[in-house]
Amino acid sequence: MICSYIHNDKYTFIQLHAEQSYSNVELFKKSSLKVFSSINDSEDNTELNEEMLNINNGVFGEKLTKNTIEKLSVFVKHQKFKTKYLVIDFSRLNSIQKNTSNQLFKLIEFLTEKQIIVIYTNISDNLLDKINFDQYVMITKSIEGKHVISFDEVDLKDISDLNKELFQEIFNETLVKKLLNDNLEVEVSKEEIKMGSFNFDKEINYSSSVYLSKYIDVKKIIQRKYFFHYCIYRLAMQIKAKKWGKEELLIENSKNKKAEIVLFFQTLSGAYIGSILSDLLHVNLCFIDHIGPINKFYNSYFGERIKAGLNYIVVSDIICLGTEVKIAKSIIEFSGGNYLGNISILRYKTIDERIKKFDNVETLFELNKETNLKYNLKYKIFTEFDL
Amino acid sequence: MKKTILHISDLHLSVHDSIETWFDKDSIFIEKLTTSIKANITELSVPKIDFIVITGDIANKSLEEEYRRVIKELDNVISVLNLKYENILILPGNHDINWMQSEGAYLGYCSNELKCERKPEKFAFEFMEKYSHYQEFHNVLCPGIFFDGTKAILWSVPMDEMKLIFIGLNTNHHECFSEDYHYGYVQISKLKEEYVELQKKYQDYKVIVFSHHIIANTNSENKAIKNYSEVLEFLYNHCLISTFICGHQHVGGAVESIREDDAIKLCAFGVGSLAKFNTENRYNLLIFENNDEKITLLKREVGFISQHGSNKWIKIGDDNSHELYNMKVEQIPEKLESDSLPTIFEEEKSNSIDTAIIDSAIEPSYVFKKYSELFLQIIRANKFLKSGHFHWSKQSRTLGFIDTSLLFSNFEYLNIAKSALLALIQEKNIKPDLILGLGMEGNLLSGNLPIILNCKFSYYPYCSRKVDHTNKEIQVDFTNVKNLILLTDVTHKAVTINDLIKDEFDNLIHIENIYLISVFYISKNVPYADNMFNHFDERLKFYFVTDEIKIEECGCKVGKENCSIYKNKLDTVFEFY
Numbered sequence: 001m002i003c004s005y006i007h008n009d010k011y012t013f014i015q016l017h018a019e020q021s022y023s024n025v026e027l028f029k030k031s032s033l034k035v036f037s038s039i040n041d042s043e044d045n046t047e048l049n050e051e052m053l054n055i056n057n058g059v060f061g062e063k064l065t066k067n068t069i070e071k072l073s074v075f076v077k078h079q080k081f082k083t084k085y086l087v088i089d090f091s092r093l094n095s096i097q098k099n100t101s102n103q104l105f106k107l108i109e110f111l112t113e114k115q116i117i118v119i120y121t122n123i124s125d126n127l128l129d130k131i132n133f134d135q136y137v138m139i140t141k142s143i144e145g146k147h148v149i150s151f152d153e154v155d156l157k158d159i160s161d162l163n164k165e166l167f168q169e170i171f172n173e174t175l176v177k178k179l180l181n182d183n184l185e186v187e188v189s190k191e192e193i194k195m196g197s198f199n200f201d202k203e204i205n206y207s208s209s210v211y212l213s214k215y216i217d218v219k220k221i222i223q224r225k226y227f228f229h230y231c232i233y234r235l236a237m238q239i240k241a242k243k244w245g246k247e248e249l250l251i252e253n254s255k256n257k258k259a260e261i262v263l264f265f266q267t268l269s270g271a272y273i274g275s276i277l278s279d280l281l282h283v284n285l286c287f288i289d290h291i292g293p294i295n296k297f298y299n300s301y302f303g304e305r306i307k308a309g310l311n312y313i314v315v316s317d318i319i320c321l322g323t324e325v326k327i328a329k330s331i332i333e334f335s336g337g338n339y340l341g342n343i344s345i346l347r348y349k350t351i352d353e354r355i356k357k358f359d360n361v362e363t364l365f366e367l368n369k370e371t372n373l374k375y376n377l378k379y380k381i382f383t384e385f386d387l
Numbered sequence: 388m389k390k391t392i393l394h395i396s397d398l399h400l401s402v403h404d405s406i407e408t409w410f411d412k413d414s415i416f417i418e419k420l421t422t423s424i425k426a427n428i429t430e431l432s433v434p435k436i437d438f439i440v441i442t443g444d445i446a447n448k449s450l451e452e453e454y455r456r457v458i459k460e461l462d463n464v465i466s467v468l469n470l471k472y473e474n475i476l477i478l479p480g481n482h483d484i485n486w487m488q489s490e491g492a493y494l495g496y497c498s499n500e501l502k503c504e505r506k507p508e509k510f511a512f513e514f515m516e517k518y519s520h521y522q523e524f525h526n527v528l529c530p531g532i533f534f535d536g537t538k539a540i541l542w543s544v545p546m547d548e549m550k551l552i553f554i555g556l557n558t559n560h561h562e563c564f565s566e567d568y569h570y571g572y573v574q575i576s577k578l579k580e581e582y583v584e585l586q587k588k589y590q591d592y593k594v595i596v597f598s599h600h601i602i603a604n605t606n607s608e609n610k611a612i613k614n615y616s617e618v619l620e621f622l623y624n625h626c627l628i629s630t631f632i633c634g635h636q637h638v639g640g641a642v643e644s645i646r647e648d649d650a651i652k653l654c655a656f657g658v659g660s661l662a663k664f665n666t667e668n669r670y671n672l673l674i675f676e677n678n679d680e681k682i683t684l685l686k687r688e689v690g691f692i693s694q695h696g697s698n699k700w701i702k703i704g705d706d707n708s709h710e711l712y713n714m715k716v717e718q719i720p721e722k723l724e725s726d727s728l729p730t731i732f733e734e735e736k737s738n739s740i741d742t743a744i745i746d747s748a749i750e751p752s753y754v755f756k757k758y759s760e761l762f763l764q765i766i767r768a769n770k771f772l773k774s775g776h777f778h779w780s781k782q783s784r785t786l787g788f789i790d791t792s793l794l795f796s797n798f799e800y801l802n803i804a805k806s807a808l809l810a811l812i813q814e815k816n817i818k819p820d821l822i823l824g825l826g827m828e829g830n831l832l833s834g835n836l837p838i839i840l841n842c843k844f845s846y847y848p849y850c851s852r853k854v855d856h857t858n859k860e861i862q863v864d865f866t867n868v869k870n871l872i873l874l875t876d877v878t879h880k881a882v883t884i885n886d887l888i889k890d891e892f893d894n895l896i897h898i899e900n901i902y903l904i905s906v907f908y909i910s911k912n913v914p915y916a917d918n919m920f921n922h923f924d925e926r927l928k929f930y931f932v933t934d935e936i937k938i939e940e941c942g943c944k945v946g947k948e949n950c951s952i953y954k955n956k957l958d959t960v961f962e963f964y
Contacts, residue, residue, distance in 0.1 A: 001838075028806075030809065223845070225844065231836050272844070275831045279805075286796055293857050296852070
């Protein structure tokens with residue numbers, strides 16, 4: 001099943017590197033014993049090691065494998081596309097497994113019969129050399145050094161519109177639709193409190209001492225399994241690309257450099273997110289059980305887990321006022337670790353950045369005054385002073 | 388018509404204080420035992436005990452003075468119960484192998500061969516001197532049965548009126564002084580040969596097998612008969628086999644039972660040690676009764692339990708009754724053409740065998756042995772096994788723990804665990820609709836499994852910590868879930884699972900299968916069976932990756948107020964609830 005499938009009225013996007021990253025994770029899990037055994041065996045299994053280690057690459061893998069194209073083919077055959085274009089993005093893929101190109105061609109043929117115009121975007125020179133598309137190509141264009149190939153007649157303007165901003169916009173809309181619209185539950189309203197009809201025995205599901213008009217049910221978000229995994233992939237890429245206040249990138253390909261970042265989490269949902277990120281990025285984890293919504297520590301010796309000198313990034317599902325993150329930051333720093341910043345699926349921006357700037361945060365979606373209005377989320381934070 | 392067996396095992400009688408038994412600790416132990424036996428047989432309306440069967444580990448080191456003491460103690464028992472030696476059937480266990488005799492014989496042989504410049508060709512276990520003291524004891528107690536340690540079937544006792552036959556299986560073929568051979572093993576070629584002879588006379592008889600080592604897959608080498616799958620395969624195909632009764636593990640209850648349509652097809656169970664200190668002390672009363680061509684077996688387990696400052700024999704749980712099932716029989720040819728056994732997977736045979744039997748008869752796979760080895764290496768290298776006094780919940784307290792939060796913080800080790808869990812789920816052919824990650828570690832272990840297995844995911848805190856979580860964190864949507872996996876890092880007594888099932892009882896009603904899947908199984912005292920937690924919920928099956936690490940329990944009663952270490956501040960207590 002494809003996780004990176006997003007669309008608007010005109011375009012459907014699939015990001016192949018996301019699919020490949022999860023294929024890498026899956027293939028590695030299924031073949032890991034061979035890897036461990038071959039590493040431990042005294043016989044020279046260099047060739048086997050090399051092949052297996054290629055699979056164990058998470059987001060660092062740049063090779064498109066047969067397994068991923070098969071998944072894509074199955075998806076395409078069963079999916080009813082309502083858009084004119086199917087855009088398959090090849091970013092971060094630089095090679096392809098042997099004898100796999102044919103499958104890409106079959107895909108093109110199949111979709112052409114269905115009258116869906118296929119556009120392959122962000123194909124590197126290296127990859128283009130390996131896949132001989134020539135007989136299929138109708139239009140080819142170069143955008144920002146990468147190739148865009150269409151296999152059917154297409155309006156050139158429609159190709160030019162394929163840019164990062166469009167993609168981000170569609171992603172945001174999809175995120176709001178899949179993760180927010182259905183999962184925002186009414187929590188507290190001012191009117192209820194003013195009129196005295198609010199049930200004060202009702203459990204409030206957040207750690208800060210404010211009223212939230214809506215509560216995001218994280219368990220329901222996780223149930224949007226495929227899209228949720230795509231979100232985690234994108235978060236992984238954001239973590240990888242950021243320097244986190246250092247002079248160089250901290251997370252490199254694990255073959256070449258030992259990861260210096262530790263992902264820190266403090267809730268059950270954070271554990272699940274952290275685990276998936278760990279598979280993708282090959283970074284270690286650290287956690288305490290638990291902070292928020294109710295704070296209660298069980299590990300009486302958690303200080304041993306935080307190593308002095310290591311860099312910690314706090315992983316959260318949703319950051320509202322940042323109370324839990326602040327507690328986590330204090331614990332990390334008190335124990336001698338370096339707090340680098342925090343990442344989250346959603347983050348609420350509650351203060352103008354001219355007053356307080358957050359340099360060390362990454363989020364997939366910022367819920368601020370503009371997005372609140374744009375997507376009609378009707379989200380409010382208020383206190384007794386607002387009543 | 389009824390036949391009653393008193394089943395006892397693992398006496399471990401010692402004369403050198405190397406091991407403590409109730410024979411030493413309680414001056415009226417025998418009196419209490421015989422009083423209890425008599426009271427129970429009266430209650431069960433049974434006229435008398437027909438046989439006492441002792442399934443091994445009768446002495447502790449197979450010393451002559453130990454066996455002399457056994458005879459003295461048994462004399463006291465049989466005199467009260469009005470029995471004679473001819474009513475006693477015994478089997479040797481691994482502790483009835485005398486290591487000194489075994490080693491002496493082997494080394495003597497080797498030295499002779501080497502003098503003759505010949506390479507020794509006999510294995511260490513092939514020297515029958517290992518049984519020398521046991522054999523002398525056997526000859527005193529059972530003069531009517533000739534003991535031959537080279538045999539697979541040590542004795543067979545028919546009950547003609549009931550068309551029943553008891554056989555004593557020798558599972559010590561490989562046991563000897565050498566560390567390489569400390570496991571149960573049955574010589575299959577001998578078993579086949581001897582059984583052909585028996586079958587000539589007792590073709591339609593139902594067979595009850597007694598053995599010392601257990602006949603089930605426990606994932607723990609030295610507990611089960613190593614080649615149990617071959618033994619089972621042979622006996623299924625050629626006997627009206629229905630029941631295995633064993634010792635060795637010092638625990639009773641069901642070792643394995645397979646149910647189909649509420650009729651137990653095959654049953655295997657053990658019994659606790661009769662008298663060894665710090666184990667379950669038990670005896671079984673087994674009553675075979677025939678009614679209208681059916682034979683039923685009623686099992687009553689009685690335990691020596693501490694109550695109000697003194698120890699008494701008390702009935703344990705309910706009596707267990709089942710019909711001895713008629714298994715399919717195939718004629719064994721007069722001469723077996725080859726040693727190869729009919730495969731258990733041939734279709735016409737598998738129709739009569741519950742697939743659960745086949746599954747449980749499959750040996751622990753090579754894959755999980757490798758994972759076990761890997762985990763042991765990792766835990767050893769990183770010192771992840773911690774000592775101390777750990778209170779996990781009111782009921783669950785251990786004297787050590789595997790620091791899984793540190794272990795799974797390393798992404799490589801976490802990956803190994805996830806791979807092992809995936810392999811386990813796929814090997815057991817589980818198709819989950821929902822994976823529920825339990826606690827922080829359960830959630831860590833769940834990462835990416837739902838997307839690989841194409842199922843839903845949710846999370847749940849450990850039950851002992853529910854009070855520290857909001858309702859939203861506890862609520863789970865079980866809609867359309869038929870197969871549920873509860874994923875966790877370590878299982879001990881699964882108390883938290885029992886609590887979860889109770890708390891979510893209404894939500895779980897429609898679920899057909901609940902699988903508890905764990906990386907580690909650490910309980911020292913309870914032998915493994917996939918339905919061992921059945922008493923929490925009969926849908927519950929339990930699988931784990933490795934049980935190589937066993938952790939002692941705190942021996943104090945439930946509740947930290949009863950924990951002497953906690954009360955008297957003797958050591959640091961780590962509280963996790």
